[in-house]
Amino acid sequence: MTEDKRSKPTESELEILQILWEHGPSSVRFVNEQLNRKREVGYTTTLKLMQIMFEKGLARRNTDHRSHIYEANVEEGETQKRLLDELMDAAFRGSALKLVVQALGNGNASREELDEIKALIRKLESDES
Amino acid sequence: MTEDKRSKPTESELEILQILWEHGPSSVRFVNEQLNRKREVGYTTTLKLMQIMFEKGLARRNTDHRSHIYEANVEEGETQKRLLDELMDAAFRGSALKLVVQALGNGNASREELDEIKALIRKLESDES
């Protein structure tokens, strides 16, 4: 099966991955500017984190030019699934139901989103035989 | 609103909380035995973690007897919601839909669970007016 050596991203690394997923290949400066919209982070801090992410295989980079361009090297969906499965295990004792109930429970989802979920369930049920 | 000073549990603390939630008030020895069903952990390691959890307010304890009895001091549902909201923010850009899709996507839920989710959605839709 798909065995993945790349380690689980830390919180800071996940923040950076989100930016890379959303904006595509980016310079350190750009990522740092985006981060600073939420909280203050020094430039070299961001740089160091991105270098570490490169070493870990979480990001790849193009060093042809002076300003290196970084890009996510893990897929958004796969990473989401992995983190979610871990949380399901660590906090919900493996119950997808309880997790979904919590996720939907507090008006987090709009009517349109609920419709989409219903459609998804119908699809799952028909696939299931 | 409900402001909570108690800090977010770490991974190890969460493992212990799960045991306390499942089995109720427990001795350090019992918790350590449960932990060791999954992975090897030294007794004093577990003890130290539980002492820290007490200091943080994540657990309370009864020290009347020689063997102290620990109990969770945070609610399972609230903790789940908190962690889930954080993950939704950190990895799903706040989209409950994307999160639920991932959660249900890979056969994680049984037919019965899907039925329950459908019922929940119906309830949410009717509440919504």
Next chain:
DNA sequence: TTGCATTTACGAAAAGTTTCGTATATCATT
């Protein structure tokens, strides 16, 4: 009561994560 097993307390090492200072390289402008 003496000794053994079990418990808590404490401190610190080990490991992992985040932050940043400083040195050095590169490029554009004068």
Next chain:
DNA sequence: AATGATATACGAAACTTTTCGTAAATGCAA
């Protein structure tokens, strides 16, 4: 070529989390 702005590289400090060794207390059994 010299200057200034901006980039990467590197190492280490600061912080957090996990692990465990050791000492001291407690209870039990011989």
